Amino acid sequence: xxxxxxxxxxxAADSTIPPAPRLGKTLxxxxxxxxxALVWIVLFAAWYSTSHFVVTSANPLLPTPEKVAEALLAxxxxxxxxxxxxxxxxxxxxxxxxxxxxxxGLVVGTSPRxxxxxxxxxxxxxxxxxxxxxxxxxxxxxxxxxxxxxxxxIGAFWPVFQNAAAGAHALEARHRDAARILGxxxxxxxxxxxxxxxxxxxxxxMAVGLAFSFILLTVAELFxxxxxxxxxxxxxxxxxxxxxxxxxxxxTGLVTFLAMTLLDRIRRRALFWLR
Amino acid sequence: xxxxxxxxxxRDVSFSYGGTSILDRITLDIPQGQFVxxxxxxGSGKSTLLRLLAGLAEPREGELRWQNxxxxxxxxxxxxxxxxxxxxxxxxxxxxxxxxVAKAKPASSRVQRRDEAIDYLRKVGLDAALAKYPFxxxxxxxxxxxxxxxxxxxxxxxxxxxxxxxxxxVNRARLQDLVLDxxxxxxxxxxIVFVTHDVDEALYLGDRVVxxxxxxxxxxxxxPVGFVRRRDxxxxxxxxxxxxxxEQIAEALNADTLQLLKAA
Numbered sequence: 001x002x003x004x005x006x007x008x009x010x011x012a013a014d015s016t017i018p019p020a021p022r023l024g025k026t027l028x029x030x031x032x033x034x035x036x037a038l039v040w041i042v043l044f045a046a047w048y049s050t051s052h053f054v055v056t057s058a059n060p061l062l063p064t065p066e067k068v069a070e071a072l073l074a075x076x077x078x079x080x081x082x083x084x085x086x087x088x089x090x091x092x093x094x095x096x097x098x099x100x101x102x103x104x105g106l107v108v109g110t111s112p113r114x115x116x117x118x119x120x121x122x123x124x125x126x127x128x129x130x131x132x133x134x135x136x137x138x139x140x141x142x143x144x145x146x147x148x149x150x151x152x153x154i155g156a157f158w159p160v161f162q163n164a165a166a167g168a169h170a171l172e173a174r175h176r177d178a179a180r181i182l183g184x185x186x187x188x189x190x191x192x193x194x195x196x197x198x199x200x201x202x203x204x205x206m207a208v209g210l211a212f213s214f215i216l217l218t219v220a221e222l223f224x225x226x227x228x229x230x231x232x233x234x235x236x237x238x239x240x241x242x243x244x245x246x247x248x249x250x251x252t253g254l255v256t257f258l259a260m261t262l263l264d265r266i267r268r269r270a271l272f273w274l275r
Numbered sequence: 276x277x278x279x280x281x282x283x284x285x286r287d288v289s290f291s292y293g294g295t296s297i298l299d300r301i302t303l304d305i306p307q308g309q310f311v312x313x314x315x316x317x318g319s320g321k322s323t324l325l326r327l328l329a330g331l332a333e334p335r336e337g338e339l340r341w342q343n344x345x346x347x348x349x350x351x352x353x354x355x356x357x358x359x360x361x362x363x364x365x366x367x368x369x370x371x372x373x374x375x376v377a378k379a380k381p382a383s384s385r386v387q388r389r390d391e392a393i394d395y396l397r398k399v400g401l402d403a404a405l406a407k408y409p410f411x412x413x414x415x416x417x418x419x420x421x422x423x424x425x426x427x428x429x430x431x432x433x434x435x436x437x438x439x440x441x442x443x444x445v446n447r448a449r450l451q452d453l454v455l456d457x458x459x460x461x462x463x464x465x466x467i468v469f470v471t472h473d474v475d476e477a478l479y480l481g482d483r484v485v486x487x488x489x490x491x492x493x494x495x496x497x498x499p500v501g502f503v504r505r506r507d508x509x510x511x512x513x514x515x516x517x518x519x520x521x522e523q524i525a526e527a528l529n530a531d532t533l534q535l536l537k538a539a
Contacts, residue, residue, distance in 0.1 A: 196365035
């Protein structure tokens, strides 16, 4: 489950760089990013030259960057509508999974008895690739919207649940002792001690869950949607409109990246107290 | 109020962990208001004894009573300061202390808790760090805040587990004086049980030193420390009485170690 990598950079990495004069700072930044820039340039050059010189116009499978850019601009209104449609599935599904995953994870993670009761089931159920639920959910649930939300929920729930439970279980003895000394128990104990202590774990689980959510959302849309990002790519595939397909893929990548970045920002803000 | 009603008493308290005996039939009576230091080598079980007093662990045998009530689990009538700064790192100092105030005075308003938390933090010299978070503070300042939190419970008994063990000598001395200030000025008088492995610290702070032998821990000496208060480090450390007592403690600890070696 945790094999999906998350963009977990070291916290407060910026603060470890000593303050430098302004120009020096800019140069240092450019120097640090030179390898990353090189990768981008090489990849783009490879695409450009392959599409222009290797794959000829007789073979449209790899459209040129210019054509893709053109298609992207032309499709922006449609892509934007698709984004909104996709988000009406993604946001409720992911949020419900997050809330329920955190609440149940924290409760189970702090109770040895509940751990013994639920962990065997979780160990079996969690590794089931959630994509296999897609056809079944679409068949069983009354609307496509509901079935897609359900699949997104399943995909995001397990990583959040497992990480929240692991975080609660890993609560440091000194914090547990301090909470007991202060007479904290029940909901108050979970809300004021276990939850914040487990937050680093929870955010890791949310990052994995969010990545899964996007995968499941687009897979579900390939099956039965009449709008959305996955649907966009599938639709133009049927017409062999490769520029639009590639534009849709790039656009979906960008949206996913932005969502992951937003989550990472929230994580950094919420975990400011970690050294 | 009789002495028996208001004291801390241990009767034949034994504790073992995983088949190993940690504490062996410890019997102690501590009258209210006394400052007792528990002295012993590292790993001698003195922290375990403190955990039993705090109610964080239960004895295998024997009985612990505080104010004539058996100790069953932690209670707000006993404040604890641990060695590893146990503040909650996700809360500001005010929130950490206000949490204790909320427990001690459930009927108080949010503003009252905050104000009272600020008072406690001022008392330990943290006026300038009220809104700060533990990660922004030195070990000494975190330990001051931990003391403020323990005081905020308003409990008549303070249990301190090598609270200054990780501090540099200057901060250590300052915090020792802070604890003495609190103890001397508190009304009604607080009982303090202070665990340390530092003989000088035990003698500078305590009314009485209880020395624990190792493996398993038992009381090997129980000595009154009669130096006049307020004590002064300079003159105390150079006095003949201090050296005599220090010698006596060293002998007790050495005899215990020798016995261990012989037994091995």
